[in-house]
Amino acid sequence: MKNSFLDGNITVSDAVIPIVSTSIDFEDFLGAVMVRWGINRNHYRVSPGLYAIGKPSRESDVFVTANYKLSFDAVRKNLSGENGWILVLDTKGVNVWCAAGKGTFGTKELVNRIRMVELEKVVNHRRLILPQLGATGVAAHKVREETGFNVHYGPVRASDIKEFISNGYKADKEMRKVTFGFKDRIKLVPNDFMYGKFYLLGAMAALFIISGLNSNGFSFREFSSEGGPAILKIFLAYIAGIVITPMFLPYLPGRHFSLKGFFAGTLIFLILLMLKSSGRDLIEILSWFLVITAISSFLAMNFTGSSTFTSLSGVKKEMKISLPFQIGFASIGIILQVVGKLI
């Protein structure tokens, strides 16, 4: 990938440091849209190391970030008009919070990277500004012990950097808090949608095959009349779990994500019922209710991984309760489908 964000070099103590632009061009925008859809997501990286913003001096601040290009872009964009240094850690192309959770945005990598770029020769001060969410991987007191640099945790969001600086390097309550508003949730939907696509196609194929069954075995007439609606129902169940649940997360009843997903699936089922499209007899209607809510509930439960407020202990507890129901619903639903077709 050509690095269109590079904009010359600056030389400090024999080290040649690339200067980066603070404007986001069309290429950056297009790249961002693509990674949101899961395209090129694992290769959307910048080279780790030290970069310059504006015309930094030996007194300028050092901002630390991940080498996921979306993270890097967020930092440089929000430093427009400032002079400073950006220290990019090698997080294997993963964003700050996830990388910190894995330890790649961590104490060891930060200490190594400071030594590798010989940061003490570039700046006279000993201050590093880290995104707050990096704290999951970095122990500030250990970094000081090993390198002499003092870690200052900045705001959660890069868009608050300037306010953080003008506040005298203090992140206020709002800057420190992670939110999960509608916009935050909706941004995650395309990637989750693309992630499950093979499971979706698999489930569609399975229910398509079942749709062709009748008391004589397979029938092409059954396929042509029932196959399409069966595929559509699976797709709608997928939408309930992957799109509707994240969109209406705070408003769906229950605290368990699986329960929220169950209600989203029920909503889809009720709409189908009203349109008289949920089956020809009671067995088929019941089987579709079970299949749709099982799929939606399971997918909704997976959104715990994308959310910003679920704990490991909580998700374990939720899964213990919900997985047996999901597996039971799906199994009984499929059995009813097959039995209902064969009798």
Add this chain to the structure above:
Amino acid sequence: MRDLVYLPDVVTLSLCEDTCNGCGMCIKVCPHEVFELYGKKAHIIRRDYCMECGACALNCPVQAVKVNSGVGCAAGIINGILSKSEPTCGCSDSKSNCC
């Protein structure tokens, strides 16, 4: 907006107030305002909002905060069970997704 909260009474977070030196680091790193500083000690004021990210425990210089941290991610827990290892979400270098 109202803060989103997950299941009640599940998190493993604990704080030893005798050990706490009142430095306030846990307050600075917590993304959900779980701690508050008064009487020169940190206190847990919003336990159910904790997501067990582990930032507080890692950055506590006197190890007064303890939490069994990890990813609150169903897919990650399933991956962990299938590969018989710690729960990890799929956002690694080789495979795609999550977070």
